[in-house]
Amino acid sequence: MPASASASRGLFAVVAWRNLWRNPRRTWLTAGGIAFATALVVFFSSFQVGSYDGMIDMATRLVSSHIQVQHPEFHDDPRMRYTVPDGIALTERLAGLPGVAGAAPRAEAFALLSTEERSFGGLVLGVDPDREPQVSDLSKALAQGEYLPGPDDAFIGVALARNLDIAIDDEILVLGTAREGSVGALALRVGGIFSTGHEDTDRSLILVPLRTLQEGFDLGDEVHRILVAADSISDIDDVAGRIELALGEGYRALKWNELMPEIEQGIQIDWVSAQLMYWLLLILVAFAIVNTLMMTVFERTREFGMLLAIGMRPASIMGMLQVEAIAMWAIGASIGLAIALSVIAWLSQTGIAFGEIAEGMDEISAQYFMPERMYPGFAVGAMAMSPAVLGLATLAAAFGTSLRLRRIRPVDALRTED
């Protein structure tokens, strides 16, 4: 009889709900534990996910961009002679692919940078002044002067300028090894100084117009890298696939995680170590749930004995206990989620700035490519993990503790004291 079956199911739910509130203190304490763990894990993992996107974005925008096309040997062994031959034409072609926000060629050479007084070693990047801003933020980090106004102007890092003790309009001599092993030389004027906040970059880089470097270092019209920026980080894999197809033999396309494996590994280390902590927290709360359910079942031995005596089947009682446990979990998990999500929603408007948490943190975080202001990310998987694990633990605990019902003999149970 379907009608009575659904009626009895409704009755079950009502009875289970009432049972839950026979001891409100206990229900709240257990649900509180579930809420505590859920809120913390959801909040922290959302921030982790958010910070990873920020890190990838910061790191790729700094110098190396999302994808690079190089000579097959260049990445493992960056030598002058491993060039991409028809760089300019290829750049045009790559820039036209769907999903590509911009592409720019680059040639590079390690060289001795000298002024009259001092000299330092540095990496000279020959860039296309018009295209470069599409793939990196170096041009936007302008601190003084202008960004590459003329063919003999250099754009240099602020720490390098300090080490060389030079200012705008000063002369700088670049000496290195040209493509065929002869001496490569450039005489430049400091046109602009950039400050990215990333120490290594500010201390070692000098940008010059691509043609200037190619002429001074016998490169002809060859380049070392073609940088490609995708429309968004999530498009990188698709775009890289399209680039692979567009390229023939003799090229290699590398994605950001191959160019900067330290970033991806740093993310993996952070994620794995945080998961360890989250699981510990969830296990502890699961123990608390088991204990609560056990107390609930033991206290009601007499009641269960009575129910069995008047003909209720053990399976029905077990079902009722499951409903009670799940209701308790639902209360805790939704409170926890509500707290976490409202904090996340609030912070996704304002963000958290490291500099506000601790003095000096912003400078440090720049070295690890952490953005100045961090925003939480929405990762459904990470957010669902903690409620799901606790839900399964609750079901398992309810099932395990209710197995005791099979051992209750109505006559004995009715004799026990409450």
Add this chain to the structure above:
Amino acid sequence: MKFTLLVQLSWRNLWRHRRRTLILITTICVAVGSVLVLNALLRGMQMSMVETAIDNLNGHFKVVAPGYLDDPGIKKSFSFEPSGHPELASYGIRGWTSRVRVPAVIRSERETRGVQFVGVVPGSEDISFLGDVEIDGEYLSGSDDRRILVGHALAQQLETGVGRRVVLITQGVDGGNRESGYRIAGVYDAVGTGIEKAFVFTGITSLQELLAIDAVTEVSVRLTEGVQGPPVLHRLTRTFTDLDVRTWQDLEPQAAMMHEMADATVSIWFLIVMGALIFGLVNTLVTAVMERIRELGMLRAIGMRRGAVIAQVVIESMITMAIGISVGVVLGLLGYFWLADGIDLSAFSEGLELTGMRPELVPRLWAQDVVLVVGLSLALGFLASIYPAQRAVRIQPLDAMRR
């Protein structure tokens, strides 16, 4: 009422619900044990970062000329006579060494790179990473060795190797370029390619000759293990009055910041884990009180003092905690010894290099951390018993017995 009797009562009460108490104790064990293991892993990371920072030619302290850090160069050098400071030996110092460090450009037939050219006293570099790197070829024979050591990664980039010649270009005090050819004595393998690409070593007197100076640019000091830094810093500052004495924290602010953050992380995680524990603890204790309302009422009626009722609940909580903590500490120690040989993280070596960590994580368990965890857990056990104890004294004997 006598304390021993109370303890006995509490003890028996605990075992009236064996399974419940055991589950609670297991939870405490898991919490304490894993907090200790996590703590040891975190301390391991922290120490790994600190040691890398110290090994990386810094030492615990470095003596430099005033202004050297802002503008490192040969102009900021000073004369230092190692034999002129015999008192250093009594400071709790494991060793010290002087160096000349200048920025330079290294050129092979094929390639050019920028490096730090460092003149060292080979015999006393056991205080830095140079003391125990693997070297293909030979180590420098002495301060006047005119050959050089280059890193493995740099040698690859330069397409050169042991026995070959390279040119180093740097600047003298007068600002003019000094250029000289050097034969490669050995190629060293450091932890992390960053170091291998950054440093080229030669004998200190041979570099001084090239630069035509008789001075050094830095003196690194390494403390004996376990010696406290600040008093030594104080004595060094008084010894070298006209020079700057800098700590490794000044020299490597990133590592110092990470070091402080690790301290904060340890305490935050302890609080979170214990926070999760307190829900279960309070829950069980309150239940234990509520199911004994009748009994507690009776005890009060026959003259048990309020204080004794409170004491009983508190003692029950503390006994549970004490057992859980003891077993937890043993579990934590077992976990620590199981991992003591180190965890191989070389799959993440580049990521670790970014944070200045070594690819092998060796956990460190400090006695002071164990004491702290034990002490705070006991305090937590006390805190958790306050509400249930309050609940217990509120029981009115008459009401309770009527139930």
